Amino acid sequence: MENFVWHNPTKVLFGKDTVPELIKLMKADNIKNVLVLYGGKAIFKNGAYAQVIKALSENKINFTEIGGVKPNPRIDKVREAVSRIKMQAESSPNEKFDAIIPIGGGSVFDSSKAIAAGALYHGDVWDFFDGKAKVESALPIYGVLTVSATSSEVNGIAVVTNPDKEAKTSMSSDLVYPRAAAIDPSFQITLPNKQTVNGGVDIISHVLERVLDGDEGAYIMDDQGYALIRNMMRIIPDLLEEPRNYDLRAEYAWIASIAHSGFLSCGREGRGDFASHKLGHSLSLLFDVPHGASLSVMTPAWARYLYEDNPVPFARLAENVFDIFDGSDEDKAIDAIEALEDFFSSIGAPTTLRELDIDEGEIERIAENASKGGAFGKLSKLEPEDVLEIYKLAY
Amino acid sequence: MENFVWHNPTKVLFGKDTVPELIKLMKADNIKNVLVLYGGKAIFKNGAYAQVIKALSENKINFTEIGGVKPNPRIDKVREAVSRIKMQAESSPNEKFDAIIPIGGGSVFDSSKAIAAGALYHGDVWDFFDGKAKVESALPIYGVLTVSATSSEVNGIAVVTNPDKEAKTSMSSDLVYPRAAAIDPSFQITLPNKQTVNGGVDIISHVLERVLDGDEGAYIMDDQGYALIRNMMRIIPDLLEEPRNYDLRAEYAWIASIAHSGFLSCGREGRGDFASHKLGHSLSLLFDVPHGASLSVMTPAWARYLYEDNPVPFARLAENVFDIFDGSDEDKAIDAIEALEDFFSSIGAPTTLRELDIDEGEIERIAENASKGGAFGKLSKLEPEDVLEIYKLAY
Numbered sequence: 001m002e003n004f005v006w007h008n009p010t011k012v013l014f015g016k017d018t019v020p021e022l023i024k025l026m027k028a029d030n031i032k033n034v035l036v037l038y039g040g041k042a043i044f045k046n047g048a049y050a051q052v053i054k055a056l057s058e059n060k061i062n063f064t065e066i067g068g069v070k071p072n073p074r075i076d077k078v079r080e081a082v083s084r085i086k087m088q089a090e091s092s093p094n095e096k097f098d099a100i101i102p103i104g105g106g107s108v109f110d111s112s113k114a115i116a117a118g119a120l121y122h123g124d125v126w127d128f129f130d131g132k133a134k135v136e137s138a139l140p141i142y143g144v145l146t147v148s149a150t151s152s153e154v155n156g157i158a159v160v161t162n163p164d165k166e167a168k169t170s171m172s173s174d175l176v177y178p179r180a181a182a183i184d185p186s187f188q189i190t191l192p193n194k195q196t197v198n199g200g201v202d203i204i205s206h207v208l209e210r211v212l213d214g215d216e217g218a219y220i221m222d223d224q225g226y227a228l229i230r231n232m233m234r235i236i237p238d239l240l241e242e243p244r245n246y247d248l249r250a251e252y253a254w255i256a257s258i259a260h261s262g263f264l265s266c267g268r269e270g271r272g273d274f275a276s277h278k279l280g281h282s283l284s285l286l287f288d289v290p291h292g293a294s295l296s297v298m299t300p301a302w303a304r305y306l307y308e309d310n311p312v313p314f315a316r317l318a319e320n321v322f323d324i325f326d327g328s329d330e331d332k333a334i335d336a337i338e339a340l341e342d343f344f345s346s347i348g349a350p351t352t353l354r355e356l357d358i359d360e361g362e363i364e365r366i367a368e369n370a371s372k373g374g375a376f377g378k379l380s381k382l383e384p385e386d387v388l389e390i391y392k393l394a395y
Numbered sequence: 396m397e398n399f400v401w402h403n404p405t406k407v408l409f410g411k412d413t414v415p416e417l418i419k420l421m422k423a424d425n426i427k428n429v430l431v432l433y434g435g436k437a438i439f440k441n442g443a444y445a446q447v448i449k450a451l452s453e454n455k456i457n458f459t460e461i462g463g464v465k466p467n468p469r470i471d472k473v474r475e476a477v478s479r480i481k482m483q484a485e486s487s488p489n490e491k492f493d494a495i496i497p498i499g500g501g502s503v504f505d506s507s508k509a510i511a512a513g514a515l516y517h518g519d520v521w522d523f524f525d526g527k528a529k530v531e532s533a534l535p536i537y538g539v540l541t542v543s544a545t546s547s548e549v550n551g552i553a554v555v556t557n558p559d560k561e562a563k564t565s566m567s568s569d570l571v572y573p574r575a576a577a578i579d580p581s582f583q584i585t586l587p588n589k590q591t592v593n594g595g596v597d598i599i600s601h602v603l604e605r606v607l608d609g610d611e612g613a614y615i616m617d618d619q620g621y622a623l624i625r626n627m628m629r630i631i632p633d634l635l636e637e638p639r640n641y642d643l644r645a646e647y648a649w650i651a652s653i654a655h656s657g658f659l660s661c662g663r664e665g666r667g668d669f670a671s672h673k674l675g676h677s678l679s680l681l682f683d684v685p686h687g688a689s690l691s692v693m694t695p696a697w698a699r700y701l702y703e704d705n706p707v708p709f710a711r712l713a714e715n716v717f718d719i720f721d722g723s724d725e726d727k728a729i730d731a732i733e734a735l736e737d738f739f740s741s742i743g744a745p746t747t748l749r750e751l752d753i754d755e756g757e758i759e760r761i762a763e764n765a766s767k768g769g770a771f772g773k774l775s776k777l778e779p780e781d782v783l784e785i786y787k788l789a790y
Contacts, residue, residue, distance in 0.1 A: 002410065004410060005408055006406075007406040010402070011400065011401075011402035012401040015397065015398025015399060017398075018398065223625070227618035227622050228618075230618070231615050247396055247612065254661065254662060266409070266649065267409070267645070
């Protein structure tokens, strides 16, 4: 087992009616002026926005709103919010923002982290994404989660898109973990099935990125991961039948938070594989493919491309998740990959580029984009020629 | 799923050579005078003490030592340390202690928490244990773990014995979570097999107290727990063969930390059952039975007493840990209890009061002690007459 540091400072308030508790916590922390950040109109319908505003008023905390954060969130929206905060600090130093409340899912949370760090940084916030600067301070974040999938509510990672640079890139820092997060699954009972599927694939993928990384010293955490995947494979189909079932929403939400909180990376060499994520990012960047859909397409293709040279992690997945015990490791591996693909198809997730309506002629351009930063992946280091082959397989 | 708060503030530094990192962290936190607390001589042999002292000197942090903390730690030793800290604060306010470093296992960590809280409290530290006072502040704890079992390094619980009151009781507070803990499994490769067994039983019991609590809304966390038990049943026998195997020690240590960190309680109604722990505590209190041994005796007896009225959690344990799928829930339940008992016996853990050399005539006195605080347990509320029957079964 590799050395590791495990420290997750976020205080999670999980369950019904936890928004008022979150705002009370802000009051106790002496927060006075907050920036409320959100995406589209869903938060007006699901009740989250109303609960936040009511609790802020009751606790006499001032707020300003910025909406319009998009899925696959953009750096320009982040810059807009950073400017707003800096402007206020200059024009009204006594009323400068001292916290951010993201209300939404991963996109809103990710954006809030970049904003929190950018607000206290003299240069351009994109510097954190292309490695030119390290986060040295950040405004505290108190988040209200309304779409579970990315674990952004309990980690220090932000993924943001910069269309000018054809880049969908991440930054991470211990300083941008939300100080606290209210996860009230009630807000999620109105989510459309499509989002349940996309999020569900993302959650499963966060686990797969660990258990398929080929690290043989992390079997304990692999077992934790297999159990999470098995549960997701039970929960997603049930939720598609009963989208308003609170307990299923709660189980889904809690697995989502665990999956990419960093817990499953404890003891690993590296933090996981994440080649499938990177392969998917280029699809989202160039064709605005939803994150989950990009993963249900790219994960099986990635797996098919390299299982023969690396059968063990796939064979272990076969045994521990799909109850496949017959045959050689290679046999079990390919059976597991097919079972995973079948599961994705059964819940209506795409598994080919064709289903995403991406033209075959675009493959080279996509592959070039993905390989721009050099080889990547842990189980197998993918060179540009590997990447091209994987996209071809995905077609 | 029940509402819950998940917040584990402890920073875990896990792996080889993490003690110097811990002390650097103290330096960064501006710690100047520490109380070093330990038990017996093991820490001089396993290298932990030498590493701590060297790093403290290099970082110019002053220290004072108190040794002699016993297994099933006593309140008088806690009081001794509290007096020492209060005395110093009065006589040399500029050199008052600003942190505690426990070096050892659960007893030393538990004691350090009571000391940390007692040092800043005007009254007697036992007040925290009998509910007369609530912790309102505490010195920070930076711990060095040398015996994994209790999770005390990552929770806010302290269990201390008060012989005058015939009580082995716990206090808990968010304020006594260690600020940071170095878990270097290298220190544990010299542990005698007996301790590996006692600790291992305790770790398994921490999981059983959750998965057997009868909460049907916590199946996700149950599955995490089953995976941990399965791994412990692989690791303990292997460690008894190869006590100096670092990777096995590391796996054991990490499961130990997860098991009672609070993670497995997320979403449960209550924090687990803990009747077996309470039944065991009276044995430790009255006969100084090692904590693990008290559990390998009392857990199966407790289970046998109530499985017929509550077969489901035991049947689920049968399927998910012991691969027992045949028969009714009652059949599977009793098979699982026997399998658990067999496992305990196979690693040399006692499973009867007889093996502990406790006289049958003592049973009533033990039962009275356990029931002193009234009925207890979650799966089944144990009245005094139940408790007596369970001790009889354990004989």
